Amino acid sequence: MSINFIYPEYEVVRNEKRCIKCRACERQCANEVHSYDQEFDCMEAQESQCVDCQRCVTLCPTNALKIVKTNNRYRENANWQQQTMEEIFRQADTGGVLLSSMGTPKDYPNYFDKILINASQVTNPPIDPLREPMESKVFLGKKLNKLEFDENDELLSEIPPQIELEMPIMFSAMSYGSISENAHKSLARAATELGICYNTGEGGLNQDLYQYGANTIVQVASGRFGVHRDYLNAGAAIEIKMGQGAKPGIGGHLPGKKIQEKVSRTRMIPVGVDAISPAPHHDIYSIEDLRQLIFSLKEATNYKKPVIVKIAAVHNVAAIASGIARSGADIISIDGFRGGTGAAPTRIRDNVGIPIELALAAVDQRLRDEKIRNDVSIVVGGSIRNSADVVKAIALGADAVYIGTAALLALGCHLCRTCHTGKCNWGIATQREDLVKRLNPDIGSRRLVNLVSAWNHEIMEMMGGMGINSIEALKGNRLMLRGIGMSAKELEIFGIAHAGE
Amino acid sequence: MLKKEGEIRIPSGCAISGIINKTGECSINGSSIVKSIAHMHDRSNGLGGGFAGYGIYPEYADQYAFHVFYEDMTAREETERYLDRYFEMVNLSRIPTRKHPRIKDEPQIWRYFVNPIFTLLQEEQEEIDEKQFIVETVFHINTFIKGAYIFSSGKNMGVFKAVGFPEDVGEFYRLEEYDAYSWTAHGRYPTNTPGWWGGAHPFALLDYSIVHNGEISSYDANRRFIEMFDYKCNLQTDTEVITYIIDYLNRKQGLNYENIAKIIAAPFWEEIKRMPEAEAKRITLFRNTFASLLITGPFSIILGFNGGFMALNDRLKLRSMVTGEKDNIVYIASEECAIRAICPDIENIWAPQGGEPIIVRVNR
């Protein structure tokens, strides 16, 4: 055995005075960090296993625990930082591609934080949402450019299928398999209660969840897992997943150990076999192929379901979106590069794609320039962190947003970013039954409902401040935004003025 | 240096007034509307006033009447060259004005009564109908000919506007020399403009004219949507975008004014829930299809058109607006005093609810 170069990243700090040796930490840690030493009557910690998921910390009844980042430092410098060196040690050890989970932790500019929102003063009254009506309902789908009526004023035009949302927020695609059944149940129930949609991701739809169909978006990805006629017809809409913000150009890989009986049945693949989604759809090598898939799905569902095409935000996203808008899609969803993932190659996650703010601004403007903005709705995701991000995204031109990471945080996720190990102590990104049961959907769905309702209240407050009393008047209303600390080029892309202008 | 309309967005508060004779008889002299708006002097700040009169050009009722501001001779020459190419000019002249101590820096103000030359039209732009052609001409001249600005382009109607208090503007344009079946008026209270003649209200396109009091919060959402349909919001004012929205919904979508009101000042979802099913379905469809044409924030507008006008408040009624009636004449104004000033024994005076359109059509 060679030397282990890597020093444990975290230290378990236990206040011995407060520890009552109840061993809850030991029982709750799937990484087997904690153990009880009979001889010395004390708790021990195997720190190299710790991923800082905070499960033990939150459950410790006496607050005797904390996890801190080790202050053991290599001789790092500005160019060769500890993380960089560690990754090299790791690859030298294993010869493998580095894997990571969740969105990139790198310090790229977050443009949402460089955008400020307007409010009314004097010339226009702010509106108090507690006293006046304030509306956040949105419809997603293609809008007709002309409504035709007959001589009796009866509508002749056929209205394309729409998704109706009580607020402009949806839960983004996270597959059954990558997350647990209880996580899915929590999302489905919360979406139903909130009048919004959650998204199955590419792993098919568990039989027990068909009852939430009206609030479900079913996804069709390159692996085609769990896709059949009933599945396609089960939801409110169908999403074709072409790419994912965290790993543009890369497929998916769900390890066989996560494919237990129920996941296997839902995905329609054997137990224990790796589920591999190819990087491309092998029947879509170009835009005209995409059109065929869109219409195949529409045929299969009798033109009753809007079709969403989800793409990763990449450099030429505006042109791609324009192509998609002309291919029969009803909704385009764009996933920014800070978006989460159950597992992605680290280098891809941290270096490929562009921030969602820029992609959104470019796509919305491009579709308007081409006069086809009405043909599609735009949904954006990829690190929408709070209600202000939602307001800014909508003012930039989005119809609605997807939240994934924020939803998981509501369920208990502490962003330890080790989903790929399958040992999620919070019962979210795991299929181990003893861990899955840690997430009680009664609690999970309530927390999600709380979160999204809270955001919706805040969105209404901000809209009221702007003197806007319905969300449609916020959509694309870039005059309500100002940049702060942005270059002229950045402002130009966002189509907004600088603060003070 | 202060930026003028078109270079920056300028919010403003205002006064509006409107009079219409339901019989369609051109019985209302311009001096009445001037008197009415003058009573709301304090709602303007001298940076803009204007009027729109309908039925004022009976002798040229079939021609489009272009009212144009020119900053210099070159602009006029270039514009006339352009008009000459596409239009038959039936009459052209300066618009008669009188010297006024408080109206300064006036541009050259010209009026043209024109017919589009159809042979030319068909050759060059087969599919464009006449009105669309007029709209494009107006956009072309206002966008590309420096120093020229067409501020009125309808048939048998005309807009008169200037920088100044509205009562002074009325005197300046000698409005007592015009009789109309319908007048609207506007006094402007902009917050930060040097005052530009073209930026005064009413704003007009074809025979639609708008006077507006308020500051809409949905401006950029509305603007960015309507610009997809070949409108150019050069002035960046609320009135301009509202005019385009109405032109789009009425002329291009073929929707009547009742429906237009339901789109731009849409009923709340709570109200829609309580409507009969068919009505609820229809309004829902409107709110969905024309979501980006919902106008929020305070506004009261009077939309003039050939044969009538429509007054409308925002759906929360954030601006004052009252209406009353007497002997076939309907009055609408920001304040009751402006009505009583010209009709002391007004009857049925009331304040319409937010989002409730007052549509008056003349019998002809």
Add this chain to the structure above:
Amino acid sequence: MKRVYVNEEWCLGCHLCEIQCAFANSGETDMVKAFNNSEKKPISRITVEDGADDIHFAVSCRHCDTPWCVKGCITGALTVNDNGVVQIDETRCVGCRTCILMCPYGCLTVGHNKTLLKCELCVENAGGEPSCVQRCPNNAIVFEDRDGVL
């Protein structure tokens, strides 16, 4: 009556209910003190049984309608109060353990002073919801009226 029920679907086997129960009945206001400051650790009246296949189930007194423990009690220390709660009077208990033998659920245990220790639904301390119910991290323990179902 309202009873404590456990849903094994959600019971994680974290045993925190035991800690909370023991603390709630310890008379201390600080948990660290309750556990670390005395020779004798407080004893819980609820016990999590850990079975094979990751089945966990917290067991506590069912407060039976006709409790055998009360029938078997040789000193009258066990009684049913007006609310149906089976209570123990420590001063009368002689520690004969007949009740423990009688209990079909195995819910009863003995305290440090050799007298019977049993769940009294926290009527003697916090009040309101039993502590195990309040503090269960996964809502596996609930306090509900299920029409007499034990």
